[in-house]
Each structure stands twice: as structure tokens, then as C-alpha cells.
Amino acid sequence: MLYELHHRGFAEVDDRWEWDPGLISLRARIEEDFEQALRDVAGPLPSVEPMSSEVAQALFELAADDAGPSVSKFIQRQVDAAQAREFLILKSIYQLKEADPHTWAIPKLEGRAKAAMVEIQADEYGNGHLPRMHSELFRQTMRGLGLRDDFGAYIDSIPAVTLAAVNMISLFGMHRRLRGAITGHLALYEMTSSIPQAAYARGFRRLGYESPVTDYFDEHVEADAVHEQIAGRDLDGGLAEDEPDLVPDIILGAQAAAAVDALAGAKYSDAWEAGRSALHAGAGAVV
Amino acid sequence: MIDGHSASGAAMITVCPQGPLLLRGDFEIVDAEGQSIDARQGPVAL
Numbered sequence: 001m002l003y004e005l006h007h008r009g010f011a012e013v014d015d016r017w018e019w020d021p022g023l024i025s026l027r028a029r030i031e032e033d034f035e036q037a038l039r040d041v042a043g044p045l046p047s048v049e050p051m052s053s054e055v056a057q058a059l060f061e062l063a064a065d066d067a068g069p070s071v072s073k074f075i076q077r078q079v080d081a082a083q084a085r086e087f088l089i090l091k092s093i094y095q096l097k098e099a100d101p102h103t104w105a106i107p108k109l110e111g112r113a114k115a116a117m118v119e120i121q122a123d124e125y126g127n128g129h130l131p132r133m134h135s136e137l138f139r140q141t142m143r144g145l146g147l148r149d150d151f152g153a154y155i156d157s158i159p160a161v162t163l164a165a166v167n168m169i170s171l172f173g174m175h176r177r178l179r180g181a182i183t184g185h186l187a188l189y190e191m192t193s194s195i196p197q198a199a200y201a202r203g204f205r206r207l208g209y210e211s212p213v214t215d216y217f218d219e220h221v222e223a224d225a226v227h228e229q230i231a232g233r234d235l236d237g238g239l240a241e242d243e244p245d246l247v248p249d250i251i252l253g254a255q256a257a258a259a260v261d262a263l264a265g266a267k268y269s270d271a272w273e274a275g276r277s278a279l280h281a282g283a284g285a286v287v
Numbered sequence: 288m289i290d291g292h293s294a295s296g297a298a299m300i301t302v303c304p305q306g307p308l309l310l311r312g313d314f315e316i317v318d319a320e321g322q323s324i325d326a327r328q329g330p331v332a333l
Contacts, residue, residue, distance in 0.1 A: 053304065123329040132328060225332040229303045 002027045003170040007100055008151060031171055035178075038168060041263070042255035050244030052237025059184070059232050059254055063191035066258050071265045072196035074272060075203035083272050084207055085145050086279055087200075088138075089154045090268065094166045095138040095216075096151040099124035101166070104173030105182040112238030113183065120186070120227050120235065134223075137216040144213035157279040161264045168260060172253055180249025181256070183239055187231035188254035192261075193224035307332040 004010065005018040017023060048058045075087060099121055106117050126132030139149040148154070172182035201217035211218075240247050271278035298314040311330045317323055 119330070127328050129328070219327065222327050222331070223329070225307060226309060226330045229301075229306050229309055229332065230330075233303065 002030070003167055006170070006174065007097060034167065034171060038256045038260070039252065041259040042252055043259070045248050045251045045255065048247050048251060050240040050247050052233055052241055055237045055240040055247065055250060056232035058251065059187045059236060060191060062254050062258060063188055066192050066262070071268050072199035074269055076199035076206070077203070079203050079207070079272070081207055084204060085147060086277060087268070088142050088145060088147055089157055090162055090278060092138070092142060092154060093152075093158050093162060094169075096135055096149070098135045098138065101169035101173045102182060102186050104170070105179055108176050108179040109239065111242055113235050113242060116230050116234035116238060117183070120190070120230055123223055123227065132219075134216070134219065137219055140212050141214075141216045144209060159267060159278070159280045161260065161267055165260045165264055168256060178249060180239065180243070180246030181253030183231070183236050184250035184253030185257045187228070187236050188257040190224050190227040190231045192258070194221050194228070197221045197224065
């Protein structure tokens with residue numbers, strides 16, 4: 001909620017709370033523990049030479065080693081209609097504002113890394129065409145399954161690990177000292193996207209959905225095959241060459257992203273495999 | 288050219304080591320019959 005004051009805010013909350021010193025102080029105390037938890041879950045950081053090719057290779061290898069439970073395989077092969085709706089609800093807390101928390105990084109970067117970030121983010125925002133904006137494509141997918149498409153509509157159903165995954169992006173994106181981590185996070189997201197998105201598309205088609213419901217997934221199959229190259233070589237590689245001291249943070253961002261997503265994926269898979277809801281318990285039936 | 292962009296807007300292909308070809312700029316992709324394929328906006332990975 002504290003981060004959301006810096007994004008869309010809340011309908012009945014005065015926007016001036018965004019910069020209330022008391023809330024900023026509270027946020028700082030929470031962030032201290034949260035960042036340490038992310039560093040713990042990310043694990044030891046390997047040494048990587050501050051060269052574009054070396055950084056890109058390290059990130060691609062990390063993405064390839066992503067050993068988390070495969071939600072995408074479950075979606076492709078087994079998901080039923082109710083679980084598909086849950087899957088969209090879980091994703092909605094990020095995808096309905098997709099790209100926004102990463103965009104915080106742009107004014108903190110320079111040169112080659114900045115240009116790369118702008119190219120990726122412009123694509124995320126549909127290059128200025130509203131129907132192609134990724135958050136709009138996701139909104140279209142939610143509507144196709146009869147779900148609400150307003151941001152935060154399902155907030156009470158979102159488990160803590162999913163909220164942590166989104167808050168991590170805001171933490172990395174909003175702090176200049178963590179600009180390496182936000183670029184590493186984005187690279188890991190892009191590098192672990194194309195193949196799962198194709199699986200999601202197949203799963204939703206298996207349930208009988210076609211375009212425009214599947215447009216979101218299809219767009220990401222193509223877009224993220226591009227973005228992962230730009231992110232690895234120009235964004236993170238460029239940043240590493242410009243600011244070699246940031247290489248450990250780049251790796252931290254990528255490893256934290258992989259670790260938290262693995263935790264979230266395990267929660268979803270375990271619940272669905274056991275025939276349970278993956279949504280936050282006690283929120284009541286929403287699907 | 289380090290960033291893979293053409294100043295003129297003409298098509299530019301970036302060869303990614305052990306990766307795809309990134310196609311940017313003004314281009315048209317056609318099928319075997321010469322019919323235009325509706326490619327996505329923005330750069331394309333081949």
C-alpha cells in the first residue's frame with residue numbers, strides 16, 4: 001500500500017500522503033528488513049567480469065538454471081477454467097500496471113543502458129498505442145474470462161509472496177542505489193518469459209479461448225524474445241561497462257527475481273496439484 | 288554501431304551472439320508467396 005501511493009494511489013486517500021514523512025519513515029524501516037530478506041533468498045552472488053558479453057552470459061545462464069516449479073507446464077497441460085481465472089487474478093496485481101515499477105529506473109540511468117531501458121519500456125507501453133500496451137492486453141484477457149479489470153480489484157485474494165514479488169520491483173526501481181538490481185530484475189523477467197508465455201497461450205487455447213483473450217500471451221512470446229537480448233547485452237551489459245561496481249547488484253536483482261518467483265510458483269503449483277485454491281485464504285470465493 | 292539502430296530509420300539487423308537476429312527500423316516481412324506478414328510493432332527477433 002505504501003508503494004501504491006507512488007503509483008495509482010487510492011480513490012479515497014489524499015494524494016499528499018505519498019510524501020508524508022511518517023509514512024516514508026515507516027516505509028524505510030520495512031524496506032530495510034525486506035531488502036535483507038531478498039538478499040538472503042537471492043543467495044551468494046557469483047563474481048562476473050564487468051563486460052557486456054560476460055554479464056549477458058551470466059544472466060542467460062541464471063535464467064536457464066531457473067529450477068522453480070513449472071507453473072507454465074501446469075497451465076499448458078492441466079489447468080481448468082477456475083484455475084485459469086485464479087492465475088489471471090494472481091498475475092493482475094502486476095500485469096495491470098505492467099512495466100510501471102521498472103520505469104522508475106529510466107531517470108537513474110545514462111547512455112547505452114538508458115537507451116536500452118527506454119526501448120524495452122516503450123515496447124511494453126505499446127509504443128504509445130493504447131490497444132498494444134501490455135497492461136491493456138492483460139485487461140482484455142481478464143475481461144475475456146469474466147474477471148474485473150480494474151487495478152487492485154482482487155487485492156484481498158493475493159498471497160503475500162505475490163505481493164512481495166511486486167514490491168521487490170518497486171523497492172529496486174525507486175532507490176537509486178539499487179539501480180543495478182532493477183536492471184538485473186528486468187533482464188531475468190524478460191529471459192524467463194517467452195517460453196512460459198507460449199505455454200500459457202497453449203493452455204488457454206486448450207480451454208477454448210482464442211484472440212483477443214490470448215493476445216497478451218502471444219505478444220509476449222515475440223516481444224520478450226527481443227527484450228531479453230536488449231536487456232542482457234545493452235541494459236545490463238551497458239550498465240556494467242559504465243558502472244562496474246554495480247555488477248553485484250545486477251546479479252542480485254536477477255537472483256532475487258528468480259528466487260521469489262520460484263517461491264510463488266511453488267505455492268501456486270502445490271495448491272492446484274492438491275485441488276486447492278492458490279488465492280489468499282479467507283478472501284472468500286472470487287472465481 | 289553499438290546500439291543496433293540506424294540513424295536513417297532504414298532496416299538494421301543486430302546479430303546477437305548465440306541468439307537471434309534483431310530487426311529494427313523500416314522493414315516488411317513477407318511469406319513464401321510474397322504476401323506481407325503482419326509483424327508486431329517495434330523490434331523483431333528472427
